[in-house]
Amino acid sequence: MKIRLPDGKELELRPNATVADVAEALGGRWRKEAVGAIVDGELYDLLKPLPEGAEVRLITKKDPEFQHLFRHTLAHVLAQAVKEFFTQKGYPEDAVKLGIGPVIENGFYYDIDPPEPISDADLPAIEAIMRDILRRNLPLRRTVLSREEALARYQDKDPYKTELIGDIPEGEPISFYSQEGFTDLCRGPHVPRTGMIPPHFKLTHVAGAYFKGDHTRPQLQRVYGVAFRTKEELKEHLWRIEAAKQRDHRKLGRELELFLVDPMVGKGLVLWLPKGNVLREELITLMRSEQKARGYQLVTTPHIGSLELYKTSGHYPYYAESQFPPMTLEDDEAYLLKPMNCPHHIRIFAAKKRSYRELPLRLAEFGTVYRFEQSGELHGLTRVRGFTQDDAHIFCTPDQVKDEFKSVIELTLYVLKILGLSDFRARIGTREPGSDKYVGDDALWNRAERQIQEAAEEMGLDFTLEAGDAAFYGPKLDFVVRDALGREWQLGTIQVDYNLPQRFDLTYTGPDGTPHRPVMIHRAPFGSIERFVGIIIEHFAGEFPLWLAPIQTVIIPITDRHTEYAQKVNAELSAAGLRSEVDGRQERMQAKIRDWEKQKVPIILVVGDREMEEGTVAVRDRRKKTRYVMAVDELIQSLKERIAERRLE
RNA sequence: GCCGGUGUAGCUCAGCGGUAGAGCAACCGCCUCGUAAGCGGUAGGUCGUCGGUUCAAAUCCGACCGCCGGCUCCA
Structure with a gap:
């Protein structure tokens, strides 16, 4: 077979040759230093056969891709170590069952179903076994089995692996990587010997994780580790984590007396202290004046609404799981703590005959909403059960959608810039093909998805497209930032909605004298004020600029x-x-x-x-x-x- | 909601079978001071809650609650 090198030269190799053969053929320092290759843009290890005619660029330990290789192998070493850990405790060989063990940012994890729970206290012992496996410098082998052989291997031993084999598409090779004492279903790539893995890794924590991320499936234990090429990088990473903890908004919130979450009041319910409230007020003042300048009108609506309202909007029972249960009165009248402001604003629009001359009508409210978030999900200010949105609903004609959308993007970018928040990303959430969780017809959806993308493109905004991230009534553009510890949070959101106007039968009178259906844009540049303040606290590490400082x-x-x-x-x-x-x-x-x-x-x-x-x-x-x-x-x-x-x- | 961890004074933490301790903060007093901790004293806790084991539980066990780390979810 033939392959091509980066300099354009061709190399003649034996059939089914691997990257190792390429290194061998090139000789010299490659023979010693090659750890893998980029093959047609994809990372290969030394063990996997090359496709005919592939373009092969060898990599060494100096290339950043090396990190991916040894982190992946470390996941296997971790799984092997956990198996040994339990064998030493007297459990049979196959007592430990395995899920998946991928590479992640800064490290790796492995999902494990152990015979007894692994706790943080076990990690040093497991880590010691891992270091021993590195010391033993075990060579890795790659083998490909037929589907039947592969299934036979895990028959009655490991239900997860059996299922994973079933998920491999027909025609794709079912490969295994083994080293002495351990074999794993895996597509690779890996380092060729465990001794090649730099010893600069650390198991950090263990957490529960559902198999395939599905909460109806069994929960496995996920052991997380970090790993780097050099001791310095590992130290630097661990130091950064420590430093980040210093700017955690929950810690600063207590130290600077900004806010309180009191279990006696209720979990996920924020009490704003005088100093923290200054932050809130300053941000609201900023947003209020910017919105005024952009033609928004302020409204105020109550904290509860009739259940009928939410049945009409479709929020109930669609989101019943994440709402506080309805309050039912004796005569069957029922109310819901409002989970959104839009139905109230819709009724303001519907209160009288509207003319096309009034559009776009932009109704804004710093409206407080309540959502019954799962208890395990609550987190300081960034995930709470009661929060205030810098919400507004724009009612406009179909022709106005794109310009209105662009104007909201402009507003959002403007306030983020004032705060010096430049480290965010934008993502457009579209429908998941084939899912039935959305309302409204396809033509409207397609139109809305197209308009959002065009608006973002015309505003010069970089974005990623994420299918399945849409709201149930329409596609959306979200602004996402990372907190001090690298967790991502959604801040601002802009959503096009053709459906609620339909559900509420909203109309305006057009120039032709006949009723027309308006389009709604839901938008909140900060998103939740609570979450936004939380992010701002971490962004400034509590050292607020003068205009925001609670005490100046x-x-x-x-x-x-x-x-x-x-x-x-x-x-x-x-x-x-x-x-x-x-x-x-x-x-x-x-x-x-x-x-x-x-x-x-x-x-x-x-x-x-x-x-x-x-x-x-x-x-x-x-x-x-x-x-x-x-x-x-x-x-x-x-x-x-x-x-x-x-x-x- | 699920898995694991954790819960001692307002805060940070020690004590881990023999009945509760430190520093900071608070309060009182002395000091009247030039750019990151002056000195002395006082007060403050049913050791998250309930139950169990024990002669004896902050300490061991269980349940519940809160919090932390993830998973799931997020209009």
Whole structure:
């Protein structure tokens, strides 16, 4: 057979040759250093036969792809180690059953069904066995079996693997990778010997995971590990995790007294403390003024609505699982805590005859909604059971959809930019083909999906398409960010909806004097204010820019005799609209500075004899990391500017 | 909801079969101080809850509740 090399040269090899044969043929340092290859764009190991005519680029330990190879093999080593761990405990050879063991960002995991639960405390012992397997430097072999042979291998031994074999499409090779003492169904690729795996890995935690991610299937135990090429990368990674924990919004929320989740009030229900509420209010003020500038009108609607309303909208019983149960009155009248604002806004639209001249009609509300999220899913501010959306519903003509959609993208990008949030991605959720969980007819769906994509493209937005991520009534564009620990959260969302107007039989009178069906756009640039504040806390690590800071300035008198002057300065700052305080505690100046630095207050003003005489303040600017003396009115002027422009400094 | 872990003072944590401790915070007092912790004192906990084992339980066991890490879900 023949293959092609990156320099265009062809190489003649024996039939069914592997990357190892290529390395051998090339000789020299390749023979020693090749660990795999990129074959027609796909990562191959040394063991898998090459396709005829393939383009082969060899890789060594220095290439980033190497990481993928050894992480994958580490997953196998982990599974082997767990098997040995339980054999040592006296369990039979096949007591441990295996799911899948893939490579993930920074490492790998393996889903395991053990004879008794694995706990975090077992990880060091399992890790020790893994290191021993690396030390033994076991060679890996790749074998291909027929479907019958493969099934026979796991017959009555491992139901998961049996099922996985069944999932392999007809015609694809059913390959196994083995090393001494362990064989696994696997498509590869792997390193050729366990000794080639860098020993810089660590098992991090164990968690439950449903087989194939399906909660109706058995739950396996997923053991997670991280692995890197060098000791430094591993250390760096572990350090980053520790550093990220320092900016966890739940920790900062407690330390900076921003918010509280009190079990006595109820889980997933946020109590906003005075300081945290400042963040909320500032963000709402920002959004309110931007929306006003873009032609939105504010409305206010109640926290509950009649069950009939949600039956008409289709939210009930479709989402009954994730709603607080209806409140039923004696005469069978029932109400639902509102899980969404749209039905209320729809009734405002429907309240009178609407003309095409009124459209687009943009009804906005910072509306609080309640959803019965699963208890295990609750998480600080980012997953709660009651939250406020910066919600609005745009009622428009079909022709206006794209422009309105683009305008919302513009608004969203604008506020994200003000906050310096640049690390987000956009994804367009479309229907999952063949699923029956959507309402509305195909033509409308196709049209909406096309309009969203065009709007995003025309706004120059990079996005990914994700089938199955649509809302039940229409496709959507979501903005997604990562928190300090790398978890992804959905923030803003824009959704086109042809269906609710139909369900509520909404119409407007067109220029032709006849009724027409409006289109709705659901949109929330922040999404949930709670979640957004949570992300903002982590984004700034609690060191908020001046305009957001709950306390903007603190004045520290050096001794008692400076307190009066401090209060005078404070009065001037407060009159100028700054959130300011005097620290009049019986403490040394140093101690006060330390306390307020820990509270991450942006501006600390120290006043003593000199300042009192000159009518100045000594400024300690946290974000600029500088100190300077300034006249009070001058300072006020400069701070007001920073705030008005919402500068990030 | 499921699997695993965890729960001691407001916070961070020690104690892990013999009946509860530290630092910080709070409160009182002294100190009047120039850019990240001055000193002394006081008060504060039915050791998440309920049940079991034991002469004796914060400590061992069970259930429940909360929290943490995942999984599932997310209009």
